Each structure stands twice: as structure tokens, then as C-alpha cells.
Amino acid sequence: MNVLEKARSLAATVTDPELPMLTLADLGVLRDVSLDDGRVVVSITPTYSGCPAMATMRDDLVRVLGESGLDATVRISLAPAWTTDWITDEGRAALAEHGISPPGPAPQGPVTLSLLPTRRAVSCPRCGSADVSLTSEFGSTACKAMYQCRSCLEPFDHVKEI
Numbered sequence: 001m002n003v004l005e006k007a008r009s010l011a012a013t014v015t016d017p018e019l020p021m022l023t024l025a026d027l028g029v030l031r032d033v034s035l036d037d038g039r040v041v042v043s044i045t046p047t048y049s050g051c052p053a054m055a056t057m058r059d060d061l062v063r064v065l066g067e068s069g070l071d072a073t074v075r076i077s078l079a080p081a082w083t084t085d086w087i088t089d090e091g092r093a094a095l096a097e098h099g100i101s102p103p104g105p106a107p108q109g110p111v112t113l114s115l116l117p118t119r120r121a122v123s124c125p126r127c128g129s130a131d132v133s134l135t136s137e138f139g140s141t142a143c144k145a146m147y148q149c150r151s152c153l154e155p156f157d158h159v160k161e162i
């Protein structure tokens with residue numbers, strides 16, 4: 001394995017601090033790993049601007065690569081903007097396995113502002129029932145909403161579509 005392959009496979013093991021069952025690759029945040037004059041350059045795209053997890057992701061990438069003797073720089077790539085559509089199928093399966101409802105398709109084009117709760121097609125990750133109610137627009141982190149299943153009563157987090 002050459003240095004670039006090693007750097008790519010190491011970077012792909014780093015997990016998201018807020019959704020630790022997902023790697024940055026599963027999340028679609030890890031955009032590119034390249035070599036620049038012997039240094040590893042990792043490009044990541046924030047899940048949303050101002051996401052407090054970005055500093056942790058950057059530190060974790062530098063630490064994991066550094067532990068294998070690779071000197072890494074992390075670049076933040078803002079365009080194109082990340083959307084939940086970039087979460088891989090493996091990532092969606094990992095969310096569901098951990099009782100978190102994965103996001104549906106991201107909204108396309110201009111989003112109409114509304115003061116009413118966002119309507120989403122959400123189903124219970126435990127029993128699959130679509131009879132669920134929104135408990136709170138904000139779950140354990142700002143990127144998740146809280147729901148409860150009316151069929152099995154399971155409370156669960158849903159990753160919001162953006």
C-alpha cells in the first residue's frame with residue numbers, strides 16, 4: 001500500500017463525533033485525500049456551516065493520520081454544499097441499526113419558510129410504522145429531530161434532511 005492509499009484508508013476510519021456509528025466517508029463529509037509535496041491533504045465539507053463538530057473532525061483526522069506517521073493538513077471545502085443526500089447507503093443502514101431514522105431525500109431548490117413544523121415522511125426505526133409524532137424539532141444535536149412511534153412507543157432521533 002502506498003502512502004496515499006494508506007492515508008485514504010486511515011481517513012476513512014474517522015467517525016463523526018455526533019453520529020459515532022458513521023465514518024466521515026459514510027457521512028459524505030470526506031471529499032478527497034491527496035498528497036501535496038509529501039504532506040497528506042484531506043478535504044472535508046461541513047455538514048452545515050458552523051457545525052460545532054467540524055473542529056473535532058479536523059483534530060481527529062490529524063491525530064489518526066499522525067499516529068501512523070503521516071503529516072496531515074485538513075482543508076475545508078465549502079462548495080458544493082453538503083446535503084444529507086451524500087450519506088451513503090452503508091451510512092443509512094448504520095443509522096437505522098442504531099435506532100436513528102435516516103434522512104429522506106433532501107429538499108430541492110428554494111425552500112419555503114414556514115412557522116409550522118416541517119412535514120416529513122418518517123418511519124419508526126424499530127418497528128417500521130409510519131404512525132409517528134414529532135416530539136421536538138431538536139434532538140440530542142441540532143441536526144436531529146425527536147420523534148415517538150405511536151405503534152410501539154419507541155422514542156427516536158431522525159436526521160433532518162438538508
Ligand SMILES: [Zn+2]
Nearest residue numbers: 124127149152
Ligand atoms: Zn415503532
